[in-house]
Amino acid sequence: MKLKIVLSLIILLGLLAYDGSFIVDETEQVVITQFGKPIGDPIREPGLYFKLPFVQKANFFPKNILAWDGDPGQIPTLDKTYIWVDTFARWYIKDPLKFLQTVNNVTNALARLDDILDSAVRNLVTSYPLLETVRNSNRTMEMDIESKEAIEVPQMGQIELGRSKITEMVYNQAYPKLEQYGIHLVDVKFKRINYVEEVQKSVYARMIAERKQMAEKFRSEGVGEANKIQGQKEKELKEIISDANRKAQEIKGKADAEAAKIYAEAYSLNPEFYAFLKGLEVLKTSVDPETQLLLSTKAEVFKHIRGQEK
């Protein structure tokens, strides 16, 4: 009997101790409420804590950084390009008391974040051209040499803000609105930005056209270069042959002149005798076995004979 009383007392004490104490983890923070009414300051430090059992309730909230992943949505930019924007943000509960009073739990908080961040992202993305959300700085993009030759480097407009600045503006827009829920926004970032399908198709078409143009340019460059070489070849061929011909003529001319000189030197000793000899030679060479000779008796051959007759 006595034992039973002792036993039930121990169990009761154990229950009281169990509900009267709680452990706060490094990742948690606690607000104690008494019949729903917050009591004292929120507990932020981890450790073992006590409260009135059954009367008071420990409400646990995460203390570490939590993630918010936006629902990717179609947003038009200022230059009317439709893009998919996937945003994420990181936040933590700065004021658990306010958090408890205004949104109560993390699920509700995420819904508020959806409302506030989605609209902030939408506001800013639609207010700027696409380039502003894609690029982060005005860093000069290097074209490799081949394509620099092939296509004019597309003059991308300079950006004024860039991605980091735009997300910062989203942050600035959302931050004060979230503060009232005891939420501290750590940062907002664009996880993914992509073209919507129709835009993507036309971008692909543009990319293809750009490359085709490049390929065409390379090909015609090749043909041009080849033509240049061929022209050079023709030119050099003519040069070489004509030069050789010129040289040949010069050499021949010189030789002719030399021969003429040699002949002239010798023959001018007695031009008459030369004419006589040449005449004989001509006579000799102009007669062949088919020739019929018609001779006058007055010819030189017979002159002597006739002379003797007289």
Place this chain on the structure above:
Amino acid sequence: MEWDWERLKKRQESKKVPDLQDFMKNMGSFKAKLPGGTFGFIVALALLIWAYTCVYTIKPDEVGVIQRFGKFVRLSQPGLNFKLPSGIEKVTKVKTKYVFKEEFGFRTIEPGIRTTYATKGAFEAEALMLTGDLNVAVVPWVVQYRVADPSNYLFKVHNVRATLRDLSEATMRLVVGDRNINEVISKREEISREAMDVLQKELDKAETGIKIVTIEMKRTNVPEPVQPSFNEVNQALQEKERTIYQAKEEYNKAIPAARGQAEKIVSEAEGYALERVNKARGDVSRFMAIYKEYTKAPEVTKKRLYFETISDVMEKAKSKVLIDDELKGLLPVWDLSKSKGKEDQK
């Protein structure tokens, strides 16, 4: 250590395993001996099990994070370690030496000598990004990391892995967004270096306790529908080189041949020149020889030469007709056309 552990486990099991009836029977025999009876025994057993939670081992690649009533108090190193029993102190083991890997834009299906990858569907969207010249690129990459600060890793951020993935994607797009398509394809190393810098800064700022070991870029490319046109550019480049090469080849073939021909023309001319001069010299020598004789006896030599020639001519000619000038009024009948025929009839 392992051995001790195993033995402890076994001992524990042998304590638990006997079925309830045996247990109760034993209980009965013990009851009398133990102070406090059954109740005392249960308390003693509970205390024993509780005390057992004071011992734990940490593997060589791990670190133990000890929390006392939820509050982080210390780290424990590999080996056998002791702590206050369960309910007071809690240990969480964190692998600090192990290098974790996150893949973006693909997943390794089966690692091996020839690793197979999945790149389709949802993974493709991870790698699809806009470049600075508003083109679209496919950029798959791998982030390798390890836990550098186990307490931050455990306590500061909820779901570190998801945070790492989100930050990696945002960072890679930030870096790629400032580069044009050519740079994205050709300068992977530069991109991975910059992404690593930016990502590490973000992770430090968020106190994730993660240290990036490396960011490895896989093969960056343009989206599939655009790939053929990019290949076409490469083909065109090769075609260009080939066309130029062919022209050069023709040039190299034609020019030396022409030079040879030129030399031939010149040599021929030189030959002509030699011949011409030599002939002149020869002719002149011959003339001079005759002329020498002629000067000795001009008239006789002249006559001799004349007669010699005439006799040569006479000998060579086919027919001869002599006409005397004295025969006046005589018309010599000489049928030019028939003269040949008569000859034949004879």
